[in-house]
Amino acid sequence: MSKKKRTQLSSEGKTELAKTIAEQSQRFVKTYANIEIRLSKMFRWLSTWLEKLLFNQKHGKIVALLLAILMYFSLGTDSSSLFENMKSAETLGDFEVNAIVSNQAYEVTGLAKTVKVRIIGDISDIKSVKQQNRFRVVANLTDLTEGTHEIKYTTEGAPSRVEVVLEPSNGVVTIKKKSIRSFTLGYDYVNRFHMDPIYDLGIPELEQGEVHVRASKDTLDSIAYVKALIDVDANYTSDFTTKANIVAYDDQGNKMDVDIIPDKMEAKVKVTKPSKDVGLQIIPNGIIPNNKAIESYTLNHDKISVYAKQTILDGIDALPIVIPASTLTSDKKFPMPIVPPNGVTKLSEKVVQVSIKLADAKEKRITEVPIQIINGKKGYKFVIGKSSPTYATVTVKGAEKVINKLKKNDLQVYVDVSKIDKEGSYEQPLIVEGKNKLVNYSLKDATITVTATQK
DSSP, X not given: OOOOOOOOOOHHHXXXXXXXXXXXXXXXXXXXXXXXXXXXXXXXXXXXXXXHHHHOHHHHHHHHHHHHHHHHHHHTOOHHHHHHTOEEEEEEEEEEEEEESOTTTEEEESOOSEEEEEEEEEHHHHHHHHHOSOOEEEEEOTTOOSEEEEEEOEEESOOTTSEEEEESOEEEEEEEXXXXXXXXXXXXXXXXXXXXXXXXXXXXXXXXXXXXXXXXHHHHHTOOEEEEEEEOOTTOOSOEEEEEEEEEEOTTSOBOOOEEESSEEEEEEOEEOOEEEEEEEEEEEXXXXXXXXXXXXXXXXXXXXXXXXXXXXXXXSEEEEEEEGGGOSSOEXXXXXXXXXXXXXXXXXXXXXXXXXXXXXXXXXXXXXEEEEEOOOTTEEEEEOTTSOSEEEEEEEEEHHHHTTXXXXXXXXXXXXXXXXXXXXXXXXXXXXXXXXXXXXXXXXXXXXXXXXXX
């Protein structure tokens, strides 16, 4: 066999081959770098596009819907089973607690008025509970006897599929047996301000004067009074008949939760309009400057109508108009308010125009005015001491035309012994008054001795 003949490269060939290999390597590196740059640009563009798509408000809802659809189909469930398995929790609010017990036979205290209800379950079940009126919170006390018990609050009307959470879920109650007691019935007028104050309401005529109250003995003992509350309407201008609510109160004036038999009662009420026409009387308060006195005055209303209960009207003969005397430096005309006395509900006029005429003040003495003793306590006899006079001399000061008309009978001098409650001799001040309020009255001897002895 003949041997193959090896080809020998010359040094120049080897150099040329190395150059060729280096050039090819450089081209490969450049091509790889270009591909890498293009791929990097593509990924950056794709990332920017996805960011704009996912975080843009316009496209966010669409993307979320697409993802939900993908998830829905990937789970392999239908829409009905998906929504049926959705659970929710919702607070329904405060519900009144209904006690299941004989209210006529037993009194229950300590029971919560309301509890907070929270419900957990399918959305459809929660919606059903909210729409129907059969759901309620109860405290079943039918198996309990008198005494204090710990109870659990439960519910009725909720589907068994839902979970109901109550807050509080339990409580402590006291059960007492009720008894019946009679109470005298009083009355009160409610919303009296609705009526015109010129009208007066008489004592109502009620169907009966007593009512029966049913409660535990402790509760009955704490009742202070029971009243018929008669609601007053603005249209009542004459006698009327209405139904009054009967309410029991404790000694603090708080309404009590008790059974009242009957709890309503017919009331007949008389409506009157008592009034009286009375005059106005000017009374200077203080000293009129420059030694002057009121000689006369005129008013734009000689009399006004006063509205009040008849017992109040019987004690009113005139209404005083108090004038600040220090402001009377000359004849003047000015308005003055009319102040209603206690118990007066309305006046026909609230302001009066006063016209004052002044004159020089003069003095005059009126003698032999008898001294009286008033307000002596029962069981005691009061006499003026032997060393004290039984008559007084009164100095009157005012306009000459006014004081010249005064007589002894227009004056009263007296001593008030209402504070003396023991036997003995006492020095007491004398008091002088006169019918005419435009005059100043004074006494030379302002005190006397009074002796008190038991009868």
